[in-house]
Amino acid sequence: MSEQHDPQGHGETPAGSSAAHGLTRRGFLGAAAAVGAAGATGVAGALLTAQSRPAGAATAAEDPSLKAHVAPGELDEYYGFWSGGHSGEVRVLGIPSMRELMRIPVFNTCSATGWGLTNESKHVLGDGARFHNGDAHHPHVSMTDGRYDGKYLFINDKANTRVARIRLDIFKCDRITSIPNVSAIHGLRLQKVPHTKYVFANAEMPIPQPNDGRDLDNAQNYWTMFNAIDAESMEVAWQVIVDGNLDNTDADYTGRYAASTCYNSERGVHLGDMMRNERDWVVVYNIPAIEAAIQAGKATTIGDSKVPVLDGRKAANLGITVYIPVPKNPHGLNTSPDGRYFIANGKLSPTVSIIDIGKLDDLFAGKIEPRKAIAAEVELGLGPLHTTFDGRGNAYTTLFLDSQVCKWNIADAIRAYNGEKVDYIRQKLDVSYQPGHNHASLTESREADGKWLAVLCKFSKDRFLNTGPLKPENDQLIDISGEEMKLVHDGPTFAEPHDCIMVRRDQLRPVDVWKRDDPFFAITRERAKKDGITLETDNKVIRDGRQVRVYMTSAAPTYGIQEFTVKQGDEVTVTITNLDTVSDLTHGFCVVNHGVSMEIGPQQTASISFVADKPGVHWYYCNWFCHAMHMEMVGRMLVEKA
Incomplete structure (x- = not known):
């Protein structure tokens, strides 16, 4: 058949x-x-x-809460990717159920999966493996022609100035890049068309250039940079020095422009010094002009870094940046899904600024003044931080101080700014409490569908059971499919997820079983090849002085090697290949009293290294449930006295 x-x-x-x-x-x-x-x-x-x-x-x-109900056994319509904040991870939710499906460790150590412990994950972490913390802020999915292609998810680490890439076929981080010459990567967005060639990342904190101990107390010699990372190689392609502290960023739908909000035009180093000016600015970057300037040899390098650096400060006048004044300490920067506008949110002003992307060519050509690119500045409420869209001409802006989401119409806002008597605010909805980022379904793409809005609130206070002094944050889900916003779900969450993104489930193609030639474990495969090992069949112990390499297979409910002997002080590397081909049949490997733990998914090879420092009998066992005889899936490491 x-x-x-x-x-x-x-x-x-x-x-x-x-x-x-x-x-x-x-x-x-x-x-x-x-x-x-x-x-x-x-x-x-x-x-x-x-x-x-x-x-x-x-x-x-x-x-309305029934619209968010997904019955047992049914599937959500969207994947939601939530940053894990200062946990350093990415969380995967089903939308609209808000059920947590998975946690993807990135900048953190994960006992469950062995991330940060296995040799493969340490290879990905690279020099950053010495850090035991991360601050994950902005997750964004790669695009082709302005639509999510489901290939990668990128996220930044503000704490340690890194950008990571997650493969969405295996839901694992496969590359992490440390960004040179800068401090604290904050805003991150992607080039939308023709595809995600660049990952754009803002470095927030100005530092001396180079930051080698000079100019410690002279803030007038501190600078920061806008960074472009090649999405495939994950190498830093170029950097642009700017005036002020960069905050959030986004790109247009032509591939020509990106823009960043920028505060601290005062160039202060203390709170009061950073709030004096009534206007700061949005910096707009001309991507083709930047690439041409590099080709023309106008870039330099800083310190030991080989990354091309261009001077995009106002005084440099290279034609690669323009500065558009906006009020005050602007924060969020969002592109409307029709590609017509950048929306900058004022934070310390009740206004948002609507920048007409269609006027940027004239602005860079010097035909108009920067403020002429402003299509409108309209008041929404206290503390506007971030704006998202429904694809029907409406925008949704979080008001931090008012604890509200404001729904407003962009076209009407522009009409009102030009003097017409029209009410551009459609609705204000109370949220709980102090919202930061918000995100509507598919909103960063051409396909914004106006169904769901997630609001990430910084405080929950009385919304959930009391958990002591440290309370959870509150993620709220709002139905925006009709004329009125309707709150349908509260979701407690830990360690301040900063931002999120929603993609349709059909836009992702995750695999059930690893491919044996997957590059994720290429380093382990190469080591096995040097040892003359066939990973799929061999169960062998190789002794090389004080280095002991144990190769074994696993198939529920047994390990291919059920005991091996080493000497006290030996450095042991255990490599396991899971021979099972059944979806969801993951094995684990945990050595008691040695801090050793890892997952091995079906058809995956994983390895972990440790020192056998205690003589005696040490059991290892499968710590991911795999079989009715799971408890019996064990083995012994026998450690002889040195």
Whole structure:
């Protein structure tokens, strides 16, 4: 019988069956998500209503929280990627259920997966493996032609000035880059078209250049930079020196421009010094002009770094940057999905500034003054921080001091700014409490669909059970599919997720089983090759002086080597290849009293090194449940006295 692949990856189904024609529940819902049709959600909701809603129960129209309900066994429509804040990780949520699906360790150490402990993860961490903290802020998914392509997710580490890349086929970080010449990477966004060639990253804190002990007390010689990282090689492609402290950034839909909010035009180093000026600015970068200037030899280098550095300060006048004055200590910078506007949020002013991207060519050509690129500046409320969009011409801005989200219409705001008597504010909704970032479904792409809005609140106070002095933060989900915003979910979360992004589930293609030639464990494969080991079949112990390399396979519920002997003080490297091919059949390896723990997914090879410093019998066991005889999946490391 011929077979047809299930698009949701749940196995093969006979072509002649009703399942092959997409009539299974999961297959039907997957197809609905792929086309992104609003009606598909309605049909799925009707099915759910017919199957499970008791007579007399509230409808979604009567109780908006029902729209966020995803029944047991059903799948969410979106993946949500949440930054883990100062935990250093990325969290994966299902939207609209807000169920946490996975945590992806990036800048942190993870006992469950062995991230930061295994040799493969230490290779990714590189020199940054010496850091035991991270501050993950802005997760963003790679794009092709302004649409999410599901290939990579990028995120920054403000604490240690790094940018990381996560492969979305395996949900693992595969590259981390330390950014030279700068301090504290904050805002991060991606080039949208024709594809994500560059990852744009703002360094926030000015430092002396080079930062080698000179000019310690002379803030007038402190500078920071806008950075472009090649998305494929993860090498820093170029840097641009700017005036002031860079904050958030975004790119346009032509591939030509990126822009950053910039505060501290005063160039102060203390709080009061950074708030005197009524206007700071948005810095706009001309990407083709930057590339041309580098080709023309106008770049220099700083210190030991080989990265090309261009002078984009106002006084340099190289034609690669322009500075647009905006009020006051601006924070968020967001591009409307129609590609027409950059929106800069004032933070210490109740206003947002709407920058007309269509006027930037004239601005760089010197035909207009910088303020002529402002299409409107409109008042929304106290503490505007970040703006997101629904794809229907409306914007949604968090008001930190007012603890509200303001829904407003961009076209009406421009009309009002030009003197017409029109109310551009559509609604204000109370949120709890002090919202920072917000993010609507698909909003950073051309496909913004205006269904869901996530609001990341900095405080929860009385929203959840008391957890002592340290309270959780509160992520709230809002239905924005209709004319009115409706709060449907509160979600407690730890360690201040800073930002998030939502992509449709059909835009990702995660694998169930590792490919044996995956580059993620290439370094381990090369080491095995030098030792004459075939990872898929060999179970051997190789002794090289005080270096002991143990190669074993695993297949539920047993390890290929169930005991091995070393001497006290030996450095032991254990490499395990999981021979199981069943989806979700992950093994673990944990050595008691040695701080050794790692996961080995189906068909994965993983390795970990440690010192056997205590003589005696030391058991190792599988710490990821794998089989009815899981408890018996053990072995012994016998350590002889030195």
